[in-house]
Amino acid sequence: MTERVDLLLAVADDELILGWRNSEWTGIAPFLEEDVAFSSIAQNEIGHARALYELVARELGTDADAVAFDREPHEYRSAPLVELRRLEWARTIARHWLYETADAIRLESLKASDDTELAGIAAKIDREEVYHRIHAEMWIDRLLASPEGRPRLEEALDELWPYALGVLDGELRPELVDRVGAKLDRTLPDVEPVPRGRHEAELAELLEEMTSVRRSAPAGARW
Amino acid sequence: MTVAIYEVFRRERAGAAMQHAGSVAAPDERFAEIYAREQYGRRGESDALWLVRRDAVHEIADFVDEFDLKYRRVDGYSIKERLKEARERAGTAAPADR
Numbered sequence: 001m002t003e004r005v006d007l008l009l010a011v012a013d014d015e016l017i018l019g020w021r022n023s024e025w026t027g028i029a030p031f032l033e034e035d036v037a038f039s040s041i042a043q044n045e046i047g048h049a050r051a052l053y054e055l056v057a058r059e060l061g062t063d064a065d066a067v068a069f070d071r072e073p074h075e076y077r078s079a080p081l082v083e084l085r086r087l088e089w090a091r092t093i094a095r096h097w098l099y100e101t102a103d104a105i106r107l108e109s110l111k112a113s114d115d116t117e118l119a120g121i122a123a124k125i126d127r128e129e130v131y132h133r134i135h136a137e138m139w140i141d142r143l144l145a146s147p148e149g150r151p152r153l154e155e156a157l158d159e160l161w162p163y164a165l166g167v168l169d170g171e172l173r174p175e176l177v178d179r180v181g182a183k184l185d186r187t188l189p190d191v192e193p194v195p196r197g198r199h200e201a202e203l204a205e206l207l208e209e210m211t212s213v214r215r216s217a218p219a220g221a222r223w
Numbered sequence: 224m225t226v227a228i229y230e231v232f233r234r235e236r237a238g239a240a241m242q243h244a245g246s247v248a249a250p251d252e253r254f255a256e257i258y259a260r261e262q263y264g265r266r267g268e269s270d271a272l273w274l275v276r277r278d279a280v281h282e283i284a285d286f287v288d289e290f291d292l293k294y295r296r297v298d299g300y301s302i303k304e305r306l307k308e309a310r311e312r313a314g315t316a317a318p319a320d321r
Contacts, residue, residue, distance in 0.1 A: 033258040
């Protein structure tokens, strides 16, 4: 596997798995408007994953669905942060914001890449991510301003912080430390990142569910 | 969480009129904007949206007509027929773009 494929898969797998996790809120988000918005964000993430899988598929001589669905759990390149199943709103918002903040830093670096195709797709993705960041930020501001919300959010952020660091390569991590610290107005604990390449037990379960329809029709299905 | 209702108006394309699309409930304008975007703009169906807090809308809902002033209404008055007659009298054709 080339370094390029590896990089594309890391971003694509993050977007696919997080898109799936966020879609678990469809129908049960705290209120109707949020349900629609969060589901829409989830669909966008999956759309980004598809665009990236298409680039991978072209290099590997296969198709995007095969790349997305036909791998073994250990072959996924997603970061543990997106794999966690945290069906609780404070943790969901904490993860959403940590991921979007890290993803923004990663997209900035991809947009500056010498690989013009990759830089172009990163710019395209970033134009949609702007709204995901606005959504995440407004929730964070709201929760930080609330006496009930703040402690719950802070607890969730502390729990997820080592995972958030693991989304980025080492050289991009200091920027994440700065941005998250500035928003929270505090110094984050100096912890060991939970790195990409390790997987959470919940990933296998997620993949089992996500690929069940595809596996039920091995010859392929037409919709 | 206290929420306000924001009425959403949607324009399909530049130059068209804004039309009432529905409403969103949101705790503040930032939430309202994102929710309106997602509910009324994510499928490319809108070129612009207006958000108006419902309590900023001045409603008028009382229309009295104590003396039954029918003659001020135009029901039953066919402009089309009148125009046709006028054109026949003047001997001109209807404009081509009608």
